[in-house]
Every structure is written in C-alpha cells, then in structure tokens.
Amino acid sequence: MKSNMNVCILIPTLNEERGIGEVIDGFIKKGYTNIFVIDGNSTDRTREIAESKGAKVVIQSGEGKGQAVIEAFQLIDSDVIVLIDGDGTYLPEEVDKLLEPIRRGIADHVVGNRLAGYEKGAFTWMNLLGNKILNFFFRLIYGIELHDILSGYRALTKDVYKNIELEKHGFEVETELTVETIAKGFRILEVPITYRKREGKTKLRPIRDGFRIASTIYGMLQRYSPGRYFYFIGLFFILAGFILGIYVTYDWFRRVSHYLLAVLTTLLIVSGLQIIALGLISDFVSKSNAQVRKQLMELRKEIEELKGK
Ligand SMILES: Nc1nc2c(ncn2[C@@H]2O[C@H](COP(=O)(O)OP(=O)(O)OP(=O)(O)O)[C@@H](O)[C@H]2O)c(=O)[nH]1
Numbered sequence: 075m076k077s078n079m080n081v082c083i084l085i086p087t088l089n090e091e092r093g094i095g096e097v098i099d100g101f102i103k104k105g106y107t108n109i110f111v112i113d114g115n116s117t118d119r120t121r122e123i124a125e126s127k128g129a130k131v132v133i134q135s136g137e138g139k140g141q142a143v144i145e146a147f148q149l150i151d152s153d154v155i156v157l158i159d160g161d162g163t164y165l166p167e168e169v170d171k172l173l174e175p176i177r178r179g180i181a182d183h184v185v186g187n188r189l190a191g192y193e194k195g196a197f198t199w200m201n202l203l204g205n206k207i208l209n210f211f212f213r214l215i216y217g218i219e220l221h222d223i224l225s226g227y228r229a230l231t232k233d234v235y236k237n238i239e240l241e242k243h244g245f246e247v248e249t250e251l252t253v254e255t256i257a258k259g260f261r262i263l264e265v266p267i268t269y270r271k272r273e274g275k276t277k278l279r280p281i282r283d284g285f286r287i288a289s290t291i292y293g294m295l296q297r298y299s300p301g302r303y304f305y306f307i308g309l310f311f312i313l314a315g316f317i318l319g320i321y322v323t324y325d326w327f328r329r330v331s332h333y334l335l336a337v338l339t340t341l342l343i344v345s346g347l348q349i350i351a352l353g354l355i356s357d358f359v360s361k362s363n364a365q366v367r368k369q370l371m372e373l374r375k376e377i378e379e380l381k382g383k
Pocket residue numbers: 085086087088089090112113114115134137138139142158159160161163201226272275276277278
C-alpha cells in the first residue's frame with residue numbers, strides 16, 4: 075500500500091466559471107491541494123476563480139482539450155495525476171475510489187465508469203447513445219471489456235502519463251489515453267462513479283467529435299494490435315467479395331454473364347486474404363518490438379536505480 079504518493083489534480087478548462095470553483099473546493103476539502111488548471115484562454119472568470127481558490131493556472135499554448143492535456147503531462151511531475159473536467163459533472167468526493175487501486179498497486183490507470191451511476195439528464199440522449207455505440211465498437215474490435223472509455227475522470231501513475239504517446243488535440247484524448255495505456259502494456263481498471271448534469275455550456279460537438287473518436291478508435295487498433303487492424307479490413311473485403319459473388323452466381327444461372335463483377339469478386343476475396351496475411355506479419359513484428367521496448371524500459375529503470383545508489 076502506497077500511502078504517501080503525491081497527487082496532482084489536473085483540470086482542463088474552457089469557460090467553466092460556473093463549475094470550476096466548486097470542483098476545486100471539493101478537492102481542497104478532501105485534502106488534495108495540489109491543483110493544476112490548464113486553461114484554453116477562457117474569456118470568462120475561470121482563471122480568476124481558479125487562482126483565488128489556490129490552484130496553479132497555466133494557459134495552454136495551443137487549442138483543444140487534448141493539446142491542453144499533452145502540455146500539462148509535460149509540466150507536471152507528481153506520482154499520480156487525477157484528470158477531471160471543470161464542469162461539475164464528476165464528484166471530487168469520489169476521488170479515493172479512483173486512487174485506491176493505484177495505492178494498492180493493482181492498476182496503473184483507473185477510469186471512472188459513468189454508465190454505472192449517471193443522474194437523469196446528465197447525458198443528452200445523443201451523447202448516451204454515442205457513448206454506448208463507441209464503447210461497443212471498442213469492445214468488438216479490441217476484445218477488451220471496458221465500458222466507459224470516454225470518461226473524463228481518471229487517475230494515472232507517472233509511469234503511464236510520462237510514457238504514453240498522445241497526438242490528437244481535441245476530444246479524442248480520452249480514447250488515446252485508454253488505447254495507449256493498454257498498447258504500452260499498463261494495467262487499466264474501471265470503477266463505478268457518479269455522473270451529474272454539467273454547469274455551463276458544452277464544448278463537445280457530438281456528431282463531428284463522435285466521428286473523430288470512432289476513427290481514432292479504429293486507427294489506434296494498429297498500435298494495439300496491427301494484426302487485428304488488418305484482419306478487420308481483410309474480412310470486410312472478403313465479405314464484400316462474397317456478397318458480390320452470390321449475386322454473380324445467381325445471375326450466372328440466369329445466363330447473363332458478368333465478367334467484370336466476377337473479376338471484382340475474385341479481386342476482393344484475394345485482396346482480403348492478402349490483407350489478413352499482412353496482418354499476421356504486422357502482428358509478429360509488433361510483438362517483437364513490444365518485447366524489445368519492455369526490456370529497454372526495465373534496463374532504464376535498473377540504470378536509474380543504480381545511479382540512485
Ligand atoms: N484547456 C482546454 N480545456 C477544454 C477545451 N475544450 C474543452 N475543455 C475542457 O474539457 C472538459 C471537457 O469538456 P466538455 O465540454 O465538458 O466535454 P464533455 O465532458 O465530453 O461533454 P459535456 O460535459 O456533456 O458537455 C471541460 O472542463 C472543458 O472546459 C480546450 O480547448 N482547452
């Protein structure tokens with residue numbers, strides 16, 4: 075049990091004057107006084123309120139929640155970061171639920187699962203549906219039992235937040251945090267939390283951001299399992315080939331000859347098989363790479379330990 079970890083509460087904000095004060099107060103009341111607000115150039119009183127409550131406030135150098143988080147991860151050096159929205163949707167009182175598995179040493183990254191306990195009206199119907207579809211899609215292609223990969227309330231150890239590689243600047247950040255964690259072999263765990271209706275205006279654009287997140291989920295599959303990434307594309311080609319093939323055969327018997335479609339059928343099936351073969355090779359390469367990376371990380375740790383002596 076690690077009881078003396080230092081914890082930094084990280085809050086990305088963009089015009090959250092209605093929620094930010096209460097969020098910071100909640101953490102201070104719980105004894106978490108190291109609070110870092112990374113602000114996206116709010117035009118309201120967000121920064122002023124945060125500073126008056128004793129938080130450290132930094133204005134991000136770029137735009138978007140993702141960029142803010144990337145920048146903050148470089149600036150912070152605590153043992154653990156707790157990431158939370160500044161809109162009052164998550165409860166500071168529940169922070170120990172997220173920290174407990176890290177203290178016990180059974181997880182490196184803990185995610186608050188909102189779907190377990192959301193209050194009425196906390197999700198718009200569109201956001202709830204979108205969340206369910208995206209999580210289902212994630213489970214289907216990754217084969218990992220997670221239920222709220224887009225949650226904004228998380229705790230991450232330094233090993234995680236200093237080693238994962240984030241690239242996207244917008245609302246894809248939660249997807250990246252999740253996938254990078256599992257791709258780098260860290261342990262991720264979900265705990266049930268409460269989710270409330272937000273204060274102030276949303277910054278999320280459900281349709282645009284939903285599509286961006288879906289494409290990030292699929293795109294990042296290549297990092298987690300290049301094999302699977304190609305298998306699904308391959309399968310899609312083969313399926314398309316078969317459907318066309320059924321049509322061609324059906325028509326064949328009706329005497330009409332469809333040379334072009336017959337060629338396309340074969341092409342799709344053969345391409346599909348080839349893409350799957352590519353997947354097998356990629357899987358092999360990435361597995362050997364991961365092994366080398368893990369050994370390097372262990373070596374680096376050993377060197378640091380030796381230096382410390
Ligand atoms: N620094 C920074 N923070 C941002 C930016 N965009 C959003 N945020 C903050 O990121 C957090 C999450 O944004 P939200 O608008 O709450 O998005 P959401 O939680 O997915 O959706 P709702 O809560 O349903 O509106 C909030 O604290 C925002 O203020 C940005 O460009 N820069």
